[in-house]
Amino acid sequence: MTSFARGQRVIGAATHYVENQPPWRVDVDEYALNAPLGAAMRGFGAEWAEDDLRAAGVLVGSGPFQRDAHLANVHTPLAHAHDRWGFRLDEVEYDPSYHRVIAEAVARGAHTSAWADPRPGAHVARAAMFMLFAQVEPGHACPVSMTHAAVASIEGSPWVADEWLPRLYSREYDPRLIVDGGKASALIGMAMTEKQGGSDVRAGTTVGESMGGHAYQLTGHKWFCSAPMSDGFLVLAHTRSGGVDEGLTCVFVPRILPHGMRNVFRIQRLKDKLGNRSNASAEVEFDGTIGFLIGEPGRGVRAIIEMVQRTRLDCVLGTAAGMRQSVAEAVWHARGREAFAALLVDQPAMTAVLADLALEYEAAMLAGLRLAQLFEAEASDRDVALRRLATPVSKYWVCKRGPHHAYEALECLGGNGYTETFPLARRYREQPVMAIWEGSGNVIALDVLRALTRDRESGEAFADELATTAGSSAILDRHVERTLALLQRLAAEPDEAPSQARRLSEDLALAFQASLMLRHAPGQDADTFIAARLGEERGAQYGVLPSGTDAAAIVARH
Incomplete structure (x- = not known):
């Protein structure tokens, strides 16, 4: 054994110390930290649900829930076609972590609370609850969404509805396939x-x-x-x-x-x-x-269409939930990581990217909650007409934005973001399904044309929606004018319309989001979003914000 003089440094006693790494983002209140969501709940008339949402925010931000979300994606489902004797079984086995996740979502009404208790703001509250759970573990949201949406198709057929709707409204979760009872x-x-x-x-x-x-x-x-x-x-x-x-x-x-x-x-x-x-x-x-x-x-198509409208809404909500996770993880990392003698969050290039990602999330979330509001029990005929068009418009654009948003947030974490031990790698793989499920891009864009040609009131209701913020932004006013002119031209030239369906859908979606930002977001956030998406200084990539933007203030709010 080699001896060292007193005070001499021992070489090799430790290989390295972990420094300059942000702590694990765990045991956080995902609702309380999401100021834009809280403001939107109050703006859309669902403030009565905030106590339940706070409780859910604490749950989904907890260590045990995050671990279950991780395990459910590592230990993936297994199909068992036959039992050991060769009899048909046709069952799917899930890891216990998955059952714990979905049981919590069902217990808090993320599936059918809006149907079971149809008070004002119920669909907005349910949408927010759905997003909180989908933010941390998105896979379970598929059956939760379909159960919510199926009510719209089933309720008109009493020979099915009388037995099944009470079961769909239940907040119990029982994964067993029971034959005996x-x-x-x-x-x-x-x-x-x-x-x-x-x-x-x-x-x-x-x-x-x-x-x-x-x-x-x-x-x-x-x-x-x-x-x-x-x-x-x-x-x-x-x-x-x-x-x-x-x-x-x-x-x-x-x-x-x-x-x-x-x-x-x-x-x-x-x-x-x-x-x-x-x-x-x-x-x-x-x-x-x-x-x-x-x-x-x-x-059959008529029977299923209302279910499809609601699952498309949940595609928007699920994508927005993923955007929130991406923003939260990227900002957390930037606030706890230093490079070149300064925190990442304080470096202008990074601040601009984080602010842009945050604005994209807020616009997506507002679109989702506005759509949910249009599905409320007391929705007017004009609301119904508006949702026929606004749902495919938003589904097309928001879900298209999801994968790139996840990638850009992942890049904020550098190499850590590219590993499966951090949640953004999983999120990057998750976001494309929202753009494919319930109609991929071309299908949805053509549905936008269909809604406009078959239901004139939907286009009129959409124009009325945009008119609520006319005069608030010269940039938006010019965009709306161009978009409505394109709509009229395509109506007069139906042979050209399919080739321009994506352009029209994108333009309508951006107008819808920009109008919502003006109504529900702080003025600086709304103006920056509009200038960055529609103005002369807009860029093709995230982080290209207009000159003079206070990006730090936008990031601080998120």
């Missing part, structure tokens, strides 16, 4: 897409033969079945009755039939997805599967 709660999935059709649901080949009454027997396959462990599913099939084709029909397929037997629901395999890893998506086959009519025979 019923359970008080239920979650809903859906199976629309087939391998040969994709977004063209009319190209499906699944058929349903009438069994009399409201029952059909289904044969076919679905290429994407979302949340295959759910208790029931909305399915599209071409139905026949008495040898007569009825057309594309929506049916409700329960996993457990009324007499207690398992329905035929063959899980072929789970998708190996880029992101959304905690949530299972499956290929399934129907072979004598029993389903019950939703709506009218041959009117």
